[in-house]
Amino acid sequence: MSVKSAALAALASAYELNGLEAGPCVVRSARPEFGDLQCSDVMRLAKSAGKNPRLLAAEVAEAARSALFEDVSVAGPGFVNFRLADAVVAAEATAMLADPSLAAEKADPMRTVIDFGGPNVAKALHVGHLRSFVIGESLRRILLEIGHDVLSDIHLGDWGLQMGKLLLGAALAAGWRAGDLTSFINPLAFEAMTVEELGALYKSGNVACEDEALLALARILTTKLQDGDPLLTEAWARMRAISLASITDTTDILDAHFDLLQGESDAHAEVAPMLDDLMARGLARQSEGALVIDISGDGLPDNAPPLLLRKSDGAALYGTTDLATLRQRVRDIGARQIIYCTDDRQALHISSVFSAARRAGYAEGVELRHVTFGTVRGNDGKPFKTRDGSAASLTEMIDLALIKSSEKVADSQAAAVVGLGALKFADLSAPRRTGYVFDIDKMISSEGRTGPYLQYAYARICSILDKAEEAGITPAAETVSISHPSERAVLIECLWYPHSLSEAARHLEPFEIADRAYQVADAFSRFYTDCPVLKADDPSGRLTTCKLVARVIGKCLELLGIGTVRRM
Numbered sequence: 001m002s003v004k005s006a007a008l009a010a011l012a013s014a015y016e017l018n019g020l021e022a023g024p025c026v027v028r029s030a031r032p033e034f035g036d037l038q039c040s041d042v043m044r045l046a047k048s049a050g051k052n053p054r055l056l057a058a059e060v061a062e063a064a065r066s067a068l069f070e071d072v073s074v075a076g077p078g079f080v081n082f083r084l085a086d087a088v089v090a091a092e093a094t095a096m097l098a099d100p101s102l103a104a105e106k107a108d109p110m111r112t113v114i115d116f117g118g119p120n121v122a123k124a125l126h127v128g129h130l131r132s133f134v135i136g137e138s139l140r141r142i143l144l145e146i147g148h149d150v151l152s153d154i155h156l157g158d159w160g161l162q163m164g165k166l167l168l169g170a171a172l173a174a175g176w177r178a179g180d181l182t183s184f185i186n187p188l189a190f191e192a193m194t195v196e197e198l199g200a201l202y203k204s205g206n207v208a209c210e211d212e213a214l215l216a217l218a219r220i221l222t223t224k225l226q227d228g229d230p231l232l233t234e235a236w237a238r239m240r241a242i243s244l245a246s247i248t249d250t251t252d253i254l255d256a257h258f259d260l261l262q263g264e265s266d267a268h269a270e271v272a273p274m275l276d277d278l279m280a281r282g283l284a285r286q287s288e289g290a291l292v293i294d295i296s297g298d299g300l301p302d303n304a305p306p307l308l309l310r311k312s313d314g315a316a317l318y319g320t321t322d323l324a325t326l327r328q329r330v331r332d333i334g335a336r337q338i339i340y341c342t343d344d345r346q347a348l349h350i351s352s353v354f355s356a357a358r359r360a361g362y363a364e365g366v367e368l369r370h371v372t373f374g375t376v377r378g379n380d381g382k383p384f385k386t387r388d389g390s391a392a393s394l395t396e397m398i399d400l401a402l403i404k405s406s407e408k409v410a411d412s413q414a415a416a417v418v419g420l421g422a423l424k425f426a427d428l429s430a431p432r433r434t435g436y437v438f439d440i441d442k443m444i445s446s447e448g449r450t451g452p453y454l455q456y457a458y459a460r461i462c463s464i465l466d467k468a469e470e471a472g473i474t475p476a477a478e479t480v481s482i483s484h485p486s487e488r489a490v491l492i493e494c495l496w497y498p499h500s501l502s503e504a505a506r507h508l509e510p511f512e513i514a515d516r517a518y519q520v521a522d523a524f525s526r527f528y529t530d531c532p533v534l535k536a537d538d539p540s541g542r543l544t545t546c547k548l549v550a551r552v553i554g555k556c557l558e559l560l561g562i563g564t565v566r567r568m
């Protein structure tokens, strides 16, 4: 039973007694002085039943009274407020501490594929990738925590026109000016190449494509590669490997885990049979030499353009590989739920793919969800840039966080945990769609809603528990009791954890967890100011409270992908 379900159950019978039909709704009380939980829909029900709202609320409150609540009262025009009995709070907290999952509500396990990161071969990782890695990894952990069977896939951008441009850049660098391009592409030349050099090849190829004639050549290279030209394939494979190695260096630092390191290219074998299938069933149609599929619904604007599946030159597009990948994920991996985590500028693309998949019957009974996020801004309110004016590079952002944290934390291992924690918490501590301002000094501060604040809180509680152990006063039975209003307040914050977890999973919103961690830590600091723990007459109850708080904050940070240290 969670705190919320207690009130819901009580309300349900109170509703029945009063002949009210609508399912009761309960939220956390915004004013703790009135109670822990609140129901505000009696007023609306009274209106439609033509009753006096305060009187009806009083009747509901009367019927909802039980031993679970110290008080059920009516406030204002008809709010019903519940105040949990202290014994219930203590018993719930005790049960939560004894439960390895901290009373998490488990879901019906579903095979879930989560597609996040989406880095591209030969292109530097930037601030948008930071968000996708951090949010995606946290969602991966949250969905695993509630019991889903999760597979994460990095979905490397390794296939479309960008690969033709890269190959063109390589030929240009090798001195090509005219004639057969491929004779200027030597796969062995990529043997010892760094990612930076690779990036420079892509950039020069991309700039060269401002010239229509060269762009046409890049398209030819793209199609040749997609048709399996052996030389281009070998060159491409080497470049892909160099990029992937450098990308996984970064994801290792960020502690983002991928079960599958697949890319757009992995869908290639699927493309031709899929197009045949769509044509055979009359779903794909020719349009000006290209092959398209009409789409609608999925939040698409009316008369959305059809999704382009094959260009007139035969090349497959971004949407084609996404559709083919989706089909594979459902058919071969058995995905019942597929989650895409990209910035909000891809909303139209992803909706188009979802719509095409549904029309084609590739997503029967499969939940498709797009997790979007907003922009990281600089202090000027514009998208965050690095000094040279280009989109901020992810490695530079990581370095900046690590330099700042090493100025604060002497131990180098702890400094890395703090720096990365600061970076990640800043990314997760606002609802993901909002975006945020990148302010490294604020992120790294140990005050306010920051990663370091939570990591310090966690370390401080651990040190209390360690001291208790050294002094031999670790309680034998872990029973929570309430000795002070501040202790009750922090326990209530802990009891909301299962609800936050469910909400985070339901809305695919790690902010719910970040906020829970902060609320618990904040209430803990008030408790610790008001209540001596080790010096209490009988420290065992308060130590148990500390233990639960450490477990909840530790679990939240783990779900956010943020590391902890026991000593700072």
Ligand SMILES: NC(=[NH2+])NCCC[C@H](N)C(=O)O
Binding pocket: 115, 117, 118, 119, 120, 155, 156, 157, 322, 340, 342
């Ligand atoms: N399945 C997907 N489309 N995932 C997102 C991929 C992002 C893409 N590589 C880009 O940089 O824009």
